[in-house]
Amino acid sequence: MSAILSADDLNDFISPGVACIKPIETLPAQQPGDGSNPYEVTTEDKVAASNPPPAQISLTDCLACSGCVTSAEAVLVSLQSHTEVLNTLDAYPSLPLPWSEHRATNGYRNGIHNGLNGHSNGQGWNERDGKIFVASISPQSRASLAALYNISSGSAGHLIEQLLRGPSGLASGGQHGSHFAYVLDTNVCRDIALVIAAQEVEGTAKEPKKPILTSACPGWICYAEKTHPHILPHLSRLKSPQALTGTLVKSLLWKKYGIPPEKVWHLAVMPCFDKKLEASRAELTSAAWSGSGEPVRDVDCVITVRELLNMADARGISLPNLPLRSVPREKFPDMEIDRFLFPPGRRKRGVNGEDQAAGTSGGYLWHVLQSASAKECGSRVEVERGRNADVVEYRVVRDGVTGKEILFRAARYYGFRNIQNLVRRLKPSKTSRLPGAARRPGSHTSPAQTGSGDYAYVEVMACPGGCTNGGGQIKAADLGSLGAVEGGTLDIDMDGKGGVTDQRKLLAKVDEAYFSASSESEGEDSDENMDEFTDTDAMDIDDTPRVNGHGQRKFDGGHGKEVVNGISIRYISDVLRHWSDTTGIDIDTLVYTSYRAVESDVGKSKGKKTSDVERVAGLASSIGGGW
Structure with missing residues (x-):
């Protein structure tokens, strides 16, 4: 996704699926007095001739449904x-910067000291603009x-x-x-x-x-x-x-x-x-x-x-x-x-x-x-390549009386193929629902036993x-298309x-x-910028x-x-x-920030066990639209 997604490659747009309600929400409602007959049978030709506006999909809409995420992300990239x-x-x-005298060549001096005050700077526009x-x-x-x-x-x-x-x-x-x-x-x-x-x-x-x-x-x-x-x-x-x-x-x-x-x-x-x-x-x-x-x-x-x-x-x-x-x-x-x-x-x-x-x-x-190694005297970092160049394992080790002691494990996983292997190993084990298949105490397989959970950092x-x-x-x-590059x-x-x-x-x-x-x-910093720092400003x-x-x-x-x-x-x-x-x-x-699971509701029931198809059809008919 990261390596191929480009704002220049938007011609592969895939229309939202049937279960996506966003396009239906943007259909124009029937206006009263427009001469339409509510009992008239509408043909496909008449629907096509109405030419409704295209759907407008925002980031919130995209994250609310993972059914058409690739297309929505391409649209977001273009914005x-x-x-x-x-x-x-x-x-x-x-x-103009309100905390310093303007030193540009446009000939005016900025005398603002306490934020934006709305005064004109003499160039015909208000600083609030x-x-x-x-x-x-x-x-x-x-x-x-x-x-x-x-x-x-x-x-x-x-x-x-x-x-x-x-x-x-x-x-x-x-x-x-x-x-x-x-x-x-x-x-x-x-x-x-x-x-x-x-x-x-x-x-x-x-x-x-x-x-x-x-x-x-x-x-x-x-x-x-x-x-x-x-x-x-x-x-x-x-x-x-x-x-x-x-x-x-x-x-x-x-x-x-x-x-x-x-x-x-x-x-x-x-x-x-x-x-x-x-x-x-x-x-x-x-x-x-x-x-x-x-x-x-x-x-x-x-x-x-x-x-x-x-x-x-x-x-x-x-x-x-x-x-x-x-x-x-x-x-x-x-x-x-x-x-x-x-x-x-x-x-x-x-x-x-x-x-x-x-x-x-x-x-x-x-x-x-380096921080983990710095905590232990005599320790060193060892590097071991994994299954390919984008999987590398690291260990902070120290020689002890009984041999090499591993103090810290970490790894690097680059590329989605390798990431998929990582997340599979970290996935919790499912408990069987079959009678008599309950795990014995202590028999649960933890992530630490799956081959990747022993890492402290990845x-x-x-x-x-x-x-x-x-x-x-x-x-x-x-x-070849960058004219600014000289050959050779x-x-x-x-x-x-x-x-x-x-x-x-x-x-x-x-x-x-x-x-x-x-x-x-x-x-x-160039010498011409160093005069901005006085002796009292210099740091140690x-x-x-x-x-x-x-x-x-x-x-x-x-x-x-x-x-x-x-x-x-x-x-x-x-x-x-x-x-x-x-x-x-x-x-x-x-x-710090936060993250949240983005789950698709496609195919899931809502409220009184109303299917997505029923919900979408009901919304469409309520605003004068339909299939």
């Missing part, structure tokens, strides 16, 4: 696209663009920033010249996710049922909710980095600066189309953490890197010809959060060549392993190979055929860019050391900040505490 981004930019001017545009970029999307143009991941990040914020990008056109005020790196909020994921396993945070299964992949979550409800107690309740970024920005700007969530428009550039479905979830709106007001999405729109290229092409912008340097930025109003979102100096962290074992999906499992991703192989990434078959920049077939061999070569290039991201000087985290290969914990310069896998646990805890104190919302509400 979030680069066209929506451009239409929104054209509909709303960029709202604008929005603050914020974008967050995934490292996998940057890596895909880097492989396309044969540049580094840091340079690809600069291209995206120039497109979204730079004077030669989106700001150079459109009705209002609107642009994005901030372009964020989801790696920053990923650090929050990794720390809390380790705490879930250790039992110091909300703990799902063991084995804990990652929940950052929306394709996997959609599959589990609709087909395997017995898996839901195992799912981590932690929000993904995409959702955390949206919650962080919107909650802070609203609670501290009086900017309503609907005035902040958050775009996410992600590696897969299923992230659009995640952004559409009712659990990931302002209603989940504000407790009041009309629900506003934490992430308003999700596009992929392919759609990013389409957006640049639609505006006539040559993406590879944009400057390969960062754009001077505005400071986020909260200095503590500004230092967190835009780490100064060389503190920027990412997955590097030494951590390829972390995988291409954010390194959840690897961080959990990293699950829908796409084979992980997130760098997401459905929204640039494929080898796309290269990639050592793969450029004729657009995109064979398996070419795709593997391209994916290898993407992985190379992804793993080398943190060692690039391009990813650091610039020279944070990395953990060694055996997962042993280190401390940074005597400050007492425990560091695991390159992340200061104490610093992340301080950021979370500051976030909670500033907004007045408890940490659990900010960082």
Whole structure:
């Protein structure tokens, strides 16, 4: 599902089944006085000539019935696209940031200090009509663009920033010249996710049922909710980095600066189309953490890197010809959060060549392993490949007096074929109803005895190979149609055929860019931005050391900040505490979400044992319709 679902492939729409009531609800009702005879026999020709409007299916309708989910999801994917981004930019001017003097070249100074006051900014429009545009970029999307143009991941990040914020990008056109005020790196909020994921396993945070299964992949979550409800107690309740970024920005700007969530428009550039479905979830709106007001999405729109290229092409912008340097930025109003979102100096962290074992999906499992190993002196991580490259088992072991001692087990399952094997093993055993077949005490087969329940943690991703192989990434078959690519920049077939061999070569290039991201000087803040930080603003985290290969914990310069896998646990805890104190919302509400079983009622009786056919027919006849 994740690897093939595309907004460009909507011609395979399958009409909702007979048991789906949504199309019938949208049939036009008979109007009085229209000359129709209620006793007249209606023929098929007359019904066809009426040409009723098409059914409108929303996310709620889609999740209420799993009978036509594939078609409904394709429709949802089409609703979030680069066209929506451009239409929104054209509909709303960029709202001046109310906490700083505007330094742009348009000649006006913004003197607002306490939220939105409705004063005109001198350009003929009211500030209440604008929005603050914020974008967050995934490292996998940057890596895909880097492989396309044969540049580094840091340079690809600069291209995206120039497109979204730079004077030669989106700001150079459109009705209002609107642009994005901030372009964020989801790696920053990923650090929050990794720390809390380790705490879930250790039992110091909300703990799902063991084995804990990652929940950052929306394709996997959609599959589990609709087909395997017995898996839901195992799912981590932690929000993904995409959702955390949206919650962080919107909650802070609203609670501290009086900017309503609907005035902040958050775009996410992600590696897969299923992230659009995640952004559409009712659990990931302002209603989940504000407790009041009309629900506003934490992430308003999700596009992929392919759609990013389409957006640049639609505006006539040559993406590879944009400057390969960062754009001077505005400071986020909260200095503590500004230092967190835009780490100064060389503190920027990412997955590097030494951590390829972390995988291409954010390194959840690897961080959990390093944390588990750090708790035990003399322990080490052992890796064993499973039945294929997308099934890998991990053990934290220690040599004891009687031999090797296994302290912690974990695994990685990528791709739906492997996921199906995992969920089957975790399915509870059914109790036989035959007389005399009751199990003896202690004879029940638990998940721990089925071959997978002994895992404490499992990293699950829908796409084979992980997130760098997401459905929204640039494929080898796309290269021939991408006019921005110069021939010979990639050592793969450029004729657009995109064979398996070419795709593997391209994916290898993407992985190379992804793993080398943190060692690039391009990813650091430029000198022109460093003047925004004074000596009093500087933090004691610039020279944070990395953990060694055996997962042993280190401390940074005597400050007492425990560091695991390159992340200061104490610093992340301080950021979370500051976030909670500033907004007045408890940490659990900010960082956790929920999941629910989505069961189809097709074929099931309702109320007085009324069948679906009877219920649909009754509804149709009551509004003047029928079959």
